[in-house]
Amino acid sequence: MATLTVARLRKRFAQVEVLKGIDLAAAHGEFVALVGPSGCGKSTLLAMIAGLESVSEGEIRIDGRLVNAVAPKDRDIAMVFQSYALYPTMTARQNMTFGMESRGVPRAEQEAAIKRVASLLQIEPLLNRKPGQLSGGQRQRVAMGRALVRDPKLFLFDEPLSNLDAKLRVDMRTEIKKLHNKVGKTTVYVTHDQIEAMTLATRIAVMHQGQLQQFDEPQTIYSRPANMFVAGFMGSPSMNFIPATLTETDGGPAVEAPLFGGGVARLPLPYRPVRAPAGNRVVLGVRPEHMFRYADDLKLRKPAVASFEAPVEVVEPTGAETIAVLKLGERDVTGRFDPDGAPRLGERLKVGVDMANVCLFDPSDETLIPRADA
Amino acid sequence: MVDAAYEAEYLAAARTEARRYALGRIGVYAFLTVFAIIYLFPLFVVVANSFRQLPEITRNGLIAFPRSFSFEAWPRAWAHFCVSGACAGIHRNFYNSLMMTVPATLISSLLGALNGYVLSKWRFRGSELLFVCMTLGVFMPGQIALMPWAFVLGHLHLSNTIQGLILIHCVQGLSFTTLFCRNYYISIPDDLVKAARIDGAGFWRIFYKIILPLSPPILIVTVIWQFTGIWNEYLFGVVFTDGSQQPITAALVALATSQMNARAYDVTGAAVLIGALPPLLIYFLGGKYFVRGLTQGAVK
Numbered sequence: 021m022a023t024l025t026v027a028r029l030r031k032r033f034a035q036v037e038v039l040k041g042i043d044l045a046a047a048h049g050e051f052v053a054l055v056g057p058s059g060c061g062k063s064t065l066l067a068m069i070a071g072l073e074s075v076s077e078g079e080i081r082i083d084g085r086l087v088n089a090v091a092p093k094d095r096d097i098a099m100v101f102q103s104y105a106l107y108p109t110m111t112a113r114q115n116m117t118f119g120m121e122s123r124g125v126p127r128a129e130q131e132a133a134i135k136r137v138a139s140l141l142q143i144e145p146l147l148n149r150k151p152g153q154l155s156g157g158q159r160q161r162v163a164m165g166r167a168l169v170r171d172p173k174l175f176l177f178d179e180p181l182s183n184l185d186a187k188l189r190v191d192m193r194t195e196i197k198k199l200h201n202k203v204g205k206t207t208v209y210v211t212h213d214q215i216e217a218m219t220l221a222t223r224i225a226v227m228h229q230g231q232l233q234q235f236d237e238p239q240t241i242y243s244r245p246a247n248m249f250v251a252g253f254m255g256s257p258s259m260n261f262i263p264a265t266l267t268e269t270d271g272g273p274a275v276e277a278p279l280f281g282g283g284v285a286r287l288p289l290p291y292r293p294v295r296a297p298a299g300n301r302v303v304l305g306v307r308p309e310h311m312f313r314y315a316d317d318l319k320l321r322k323p324a325v326a327s328f329e330a331p332v333e334v335v336e337p338t339g340a341e342t343i344a345v346l347k348l349g350e351r352d353v354t355g356r357f358d359p360d361g362a363p364r365l366g367e368r369l370k371v372g373v374d375m376a377n378v379c380l381f382d383p384s385d386e387t388l389i390p391r392a393d394a
Numbered sequence: 395m396v397d398a399a400y401e402a403e404y405l406a407a408a409r410t411e412a413r414r415y416a417l418g419r420i421g422v423y424a425f426l427t428v429f430a431i432i433y434l435f436p437l438f439v440v441v442a443n444s445f446r447q448l449p450e451i452t453r454n455g456l457i458a459f460p461r462s463f464s465f466e467a468w469p470r471a472w473a474h475f476c477v478s479g480a481c482a483g484i485h486r487n488f489y490n491s492l493m494m495t496v497p498a499t500l501i502s503s504l505l506g507a508l509n510g511y512v513l514s515k516w517r518f519r520g521s522e523l524l525f526v527c528m529t530l531g532v533f534m535p536g537q538i539a540l541m542p543w544a545f546v547l548g549h550l551h552l553s554n555t556i557q558g559l560i561l562i563h564c565v566q567g568l569s570f571t572t573l574f575c576r577n578y579y580i581s582i583p584d585d586l587v588k589a590a591r592i593d594g595a596g597f598w599r600i601f602y603k604i605i606l607p608l609s610p611p612i613l614i615v616t617v618i619w620q621f622t623g624i625w626n627e628y629l630f631g632v633v634f635t636d637g638s639q640q641p642i643t644a645a646l647v648a649l650a651t652s653q654m655n656a657r658a659y660d661v662t663g664a665a666v667l668i669g670a671l672p673p674l675l676i677y678f679l680g681g682k683y684f685v686r687g688l689t690q691g692a693v694k
Contacts (some may be wrong), residue, residue, distance in 0.1 A: 101585045
């Protein structure tokens, strides 16, 4: 069993507060991704969990033990760095045994550990090479091997894939996921790439300006983001934010948004929001994939679909899908469409929006307005 | 078919161009040769005189083409020549210089490496200020430190000892070695140290196992720098030691100035060359690493 608890954690550098009271918990075997834009404090948080940065306030517990003042080597953790941080003068094998030698692990045990990890990561042929003789992906493997031989309680990853090229990054992402499935260690993984966070994590902590914005399962983060920052950060292309007004139609709730060239789009909601903000003003959040070319049969598959008309401004085919920028009121709205029947440039498209999946935000504090039924 | 007249015109132009180029080259090399001769001439005179016989030097003058040849001056300079009463040549002083330069070079280089390691990888409040203060020593002329050193050596009872000079050179050299090593270690990624800390290595183990193995390029620089600097140093040697305790630089001056009778130019020449050999050897052996170490970063 290895759990991690972070409570009311604060970090100050001189007068600047970079972490403003973080609460996090990872259960045994959990894979927690810390994600956020650069400067949000995620790497600082990881360094504090590792013991490389001191704690200004709050507490960090590993397996229930308070480790605020415990040296990194005594926290029973292993870390993989963005730069790999392999010792350049040592071979891959020496890199991996360095930690065990520091701890005085018997040689036979070291050999066994190397054997186990090398076969797990398939790096046996590389063991006698120095980091300078390895490719980026191989270095990455050795760096993970160095973390794995220790059999630590906690695995820490600091943007481990950022230095790899795009293709290798996707491959290694899968490798890391496989690895975690196999060894099942509690893991904290820092990344600025929301796709990495979505694909790898069992829970995601979204951070912004030193504060935890939301800590939840990936699907919840994606479909029910706690606020507009999380909604905008997760997902690419990002969620569309449309200023709208809450209203009633046919005895049910609806939102109204101005159309381009006059008139309003009235979009009935399949649920009732738990509260109405001041002046009934809301921000309607629509993910690009929840927009479709409207057809009569759409209603059969998506019962909550609502429609409006918008001119098509830009069309960007990517192969698997076609991204189109539409004009709604004075705003640009991005949608992801099936290449079959994709919007054409200049067309006035009838857009179907799956209202079951939209989010409503309160413009005054940018938080999500929950559904009354949920 | 090319028009012959047309071709001839081009050939003539090409010939003129080739001639101009050749003349230019000759000019450049002539110029360089002249300056090389001017530069090497004193060395030639000293080398030549060390192999001439003294009577011939006195007869034909110090600067003259050698007409005699003998090895005699070298053993005399090394072991027999009389300097201020003692007739043992300069070999004692040569050993003194070695006994002073080798430990002082090693100690100051290692301390510099250690300082650089602390100042780049274990920063603390005020460490940058400390570093600035240390590098001020680079700009401090040795003369300023003469009186304080006289005081320190007196109190430590190290006046007129090689150990005293070792102490001086270690301290005086520290600002250079610290500057070199700190600036080199800055380019070693901090992540290496962090990884090692998580791996359970402490301050010393990180230094021995990770930093030092990365250090040869910069250590070669500091060793060459310190060795030549300390070997060639004259001021402290002549002020704080005398007679058989003097390093070779001080002894050479004594040898060249303290003679009652006719000057022994042959012996002087040989002695100067003996004194100049070690730094030359060091530079010949390590010169290319010196330039490489100064220009190359720590991790390729």
